Amino acid sequence: MSITVDAGASFAPRPGSGASGAARGAFLMPLVASGAGWHDPVERLDRALSSDDFVLHARRVQPLARSAPSTHIEVLLRFSDEERSHLPPGTFLAVLEANGLMARLDEWVVAKVLYWRALFAGNSEPVFIVRVSPSALRRPGFVAAVKAEIARYDVPAALFCFELAEEEALALEPVERDALAAVRGLGCGVSIGSFGQRPESLRLLQQLQATVVKIDSELGRRATADLSHAARVGAIARACRTMGILSIAESAETAQSRKVLASAGVDCAQGPAVRPIVEELVELTHGPA
Numbered sequence: 001m002s003i004t005v006d007a008g009a010s011f012a013p014r015p016g017s018g019a020s021g022a023a024r025g026a027f028l029m030p031l032v033a034s035g036a037g038w039h040d041p042v043e044r045l046d047r048a049l050s051s052d053d054f055v056l057h058a059r060r061v062q063p064l065a066r067s068a069p070s071t072h073i074e075v076l077l078r079f080s081d082e083e084r085s086h087l088p089p090g091t092f093l094a095v096l097e098a099n100g101l102m103a104r105l106d107e108w109v110v111a112k113v114l115y116w117r118a119l120f121a122g123n124s125e126p127v128f129i130v131r132v133s134p135s136a137l138r139r140p141g142f143v144a145a146v147k148a149e150i151a152r153y154d155v156p157a158a159l160f161c162f163e164l165a166e167e168e169a170l171a172l173e174p175v176e177r178d179a180l181a182a183v184r185g186l187g188c189g190v191s192i193g194s195f196g197q198r199p200e201s202l203r204l205l206q207q208l209q210a211t212v213v214k215i216d217s218e219l220g221r222r223a224t225a226d227l228s229h230a231a232r233v234g235a236i237a238r239a240c241r242t243m244g245i246l247s248i249a250e251s252a253e254t255a256q257s258r259k260v261l262a263s264a265g266v267d268c269a270q271g272p273a274v275r276p277i278v279e280e281l282v283e284l285t286h287g288p289a
Helices: 018-036 041-050 080-084 091-098 102-119 134-138 142-153 166-170 174-186 203-207 217-223 227-242 255-263 277-286
Strands: 004-006 009-011 054-063 072-079 127-131 160-165 189-195 212-215 246-249 268-270
Touching: 041 091, 041 102, 054 102, 054 277, 072 091, 072 102, 072 277, 091 102, 102 127, 102 134, 102 142, 102 277, 127 189, 134 142, 134 174, 142 174, 160 166, 160 174, 160 212, 166 189, 166 203, 174 189, 189 203, 212 217, 212 227, 217 227, 217 255, 227 246
Parallel strands: 072 127, 127 160, 160 189, 189 212, 212 246, 246 268
Antiparallel strands: 004 009, 054 072, 054 268
């Protein structure tokens, strides 16, 4: 997975699911403890959440087709400790994963998004695409926590779309699949990111009742110069349209790539701009400054 960097802010990919993610977190723990004082991950997470050391940023999804919605927003997470301690982006997420703490962070993200949305609610209601970790899905209280926050702010559940990377989605355990189905049952959407690199990709769409598919950035880039990759992107876009799923290209960096992706039938592309979520919501509510 790629790391987006904008104005000095590092936005990290989720750590790998399962044993590999836990092993990476365990390997990095001594580095984190010596570099940033994370000798006690539970205590440091408590302090980070209470001190707003985690900051939400947003990247708007841009329509490629006239009929596509234009109010989907990808929510990204920045952690100030990584910059202060000169550690690689994603280091702390791997440590949180290894210590079974990702569910708490995922629940905090849901609550914080709804808080900011309540402050800047306007005529345009964006759908927030929020990453969710498999460990959060394993936690017995996760679905109840999401349901409670949605009820607290009295918003449609469809304003949330929870995303897993394709690799994570293929490796889901039964209890994680059940939790994802329960979230879908609340009315929330399900997004599959980094999609399309494996022959078994398409079967995930029905199995997980996906509402959004984000076509892998490398596949999208190669489609511009290679007909076979363009054909694969087109097949994914057609399958999505048949099933009523929104297709989003993870990478569309040039006018030519956007033209090729639109010709292949892809609905939208991730925009290049990353900025604080507050700025994004203010613009949606009041228009550009």
